[in-house]
Amino acid sequence: MDHVSFILLFAELKKDIDELRSLEQQATRQKIKGIISIEIQKLTSEVVKLEEKSKFNSASKITPGSSTSLPNTNRRYEVKINNYAWDQTNKFVKFYITLKGVQDIPFENVKGSFTKKSMEIVIEDLCGKDQVLRITNFLKPINPDQCTWKIKKDMVIINVAKTSPDHWSHITEWEKKASDQKMADIDTDKSDPAQGLMSLMKNMYDKGDDEMKRTIAKAWTESQEKKQVQ
Incomplete structure (x- = not known):
């Protein structure tokens, strides 16, 4: 490619x-x-x-004949963290990353960097890999100097300091824009609001593997059975 x-x-x-x-x-x-x-x-x-x-x-x-022509057997792979939970208070947006055994690595292996609109948390050498959480374009500005993190059993908790007690409806600006746009599309669509989801399900069924098709078919059957009972 x-x-x-x-x-x-x-x-x-x-x-x-x-x-x-x-x-x-x-x-x-x-x-x-x-x-x-x-x-x-x-x-x-x-x-x-x-x-x-x-x-x-x-x-x-690699340039032939260079000193780096031999593979580095100690190279660690970077794994991007996509799954996390979050919550908020008036002062902080809190992120919870579940990583088995993270409490067993040195505290200095967990590094964080923050700007007014982004953060990066790197958990180095956990089971031979570097786990990385990057979030850019926060919904609202943050206070980088007051952001902290701590390690618990199988978990890293990041406290991102708000600059104001405003409620965050989303983590990033693009998430909010996507949500607002989708809601606008639904408001202007005179058809069944569930049509978009139904189209998505059909597309997923057509392109999905056997396991996906069985899961969708089961959900559809149960839904129809409940309608008949009602």
């Missing part, structure tokens, strides 16, 4: 993930949320694989 094709594919996957996350927030049935979540995880896995492949290809382009 050439560089241009890689960029286009990467961008399309990110757009698909953003759209699915927006639809997941609108879904009211837990089974539907679960199906959408599975698809998000599959696409996220594809993005991670593309990122790792890109880094591997870049590392492979």
Whole structure:
């Protein structure tokens, strides 16, 4: 895959993930949320694989005869953290990252950097990999000097300091824009508001593997049975 094709594919996957996350927030049935979540995880896995492949290809382009021509067997891979929980108080937005055994590594292996609109947390050499959480374009400015983190059993907790006690409806600006746009589309659509979700489910069924098709079919059957009982 050439560089241009890689960029286009990467961008399309990110757009698909953003759209699915927006639809997941609108879904009211837990089974539907679960199906959408599975698809998000599959696409996220594809993005991670593309990122790792890109880094591997870049590392492979070594000038013949250079001192780096031999592979580095001690090289650690970077793994992007995509799953986290978050909460907030008037003073902080709190992020919770679950990482098994993180309490067993030295505290100095956990490093954080913050700007007014972003953060990066790196957990170095956990099971031979560097785990990284990067978030850019926060919904509101933060106070970098007052941000902290701490290690608990199988968990890292990050306290991102707010500059004001305003409530955060989303983590980033782009998440809020995507949500607002989706709500605007629903308001202007005179058809059934659930049509968008139904179209998504059909598309996921058509393109999904056997496990995905069984899960969707089961959710649909149970939904119809409940309607008949009512």
